Amino acid sequence: VLLPRLGRQYLWSDNPRHAATLFVDYLAAHPTSCETRLDLGLAWSWADELDAARETYDAVAAQCLYERGQARLGAARALRWGNRFESAERRYRDVLADGTDADREQATIGLIYIRLARAEPRGALALADSLIAAGARDPSLTEARVMALADVGAFDAAIESARIARADGRGSASLDRVTSGDVG
Secondary structure (H helix, E strand, O other): OHHHHHHHHHHHOOOHHHHHHHHHHHHHHOOOOHHHHHHHHHHHHHOOOHHHHHHHHHHHHHHOOOOHHHHHHHHHHHHHHOOOHHHHHHHHHHHHHHOOHHHHHHHHHHHHHHHHHOOOHHHHHHHHHHHHHOOOOOHHHHHHHHHHHHHOOOHHHHHHHHHHHHHOOOOOHHHHHHHHOOOO
16 A cells, blocks of 8 residues: 555656656556556656556556546656657547546646647637637646747746746646746
């Protein structure tokens, strides 16, 4: 029972490979632990073992009802991080079609990051603005919007957006660097 907890500590201490080993050891005795399988997918992702992460997330999505949304998003994210944008976009669109509200929000944020990676900042900005107008407050959404503003050359607007987010309690280390001028 301690292996998953210890694995999570290694994961959050930036040692995802060791965490994955602990999760695999635990899952050998408890193969139906959906939560630990999700943790394993995240560990593989952070260890840059993106195919293993995607396979793990796909298995969780197929076998674990309550973790299905998180697993589908994890698989799409692993594809995105591996620059397999078309496949990732398909996965995100599947979540948009039948996911929960929270999962659809995360899928849209994933699509925003795909637009940014494809050098389509105006499309990313339009998606970000529509999600913000709908009330989304996820910090990664704010970061994506700031990146899109900077990519279209609206540097003052990017800095102002970062300042507003910080004042609203949606700050992050990345946004703090933008507002302090330490972006290089």
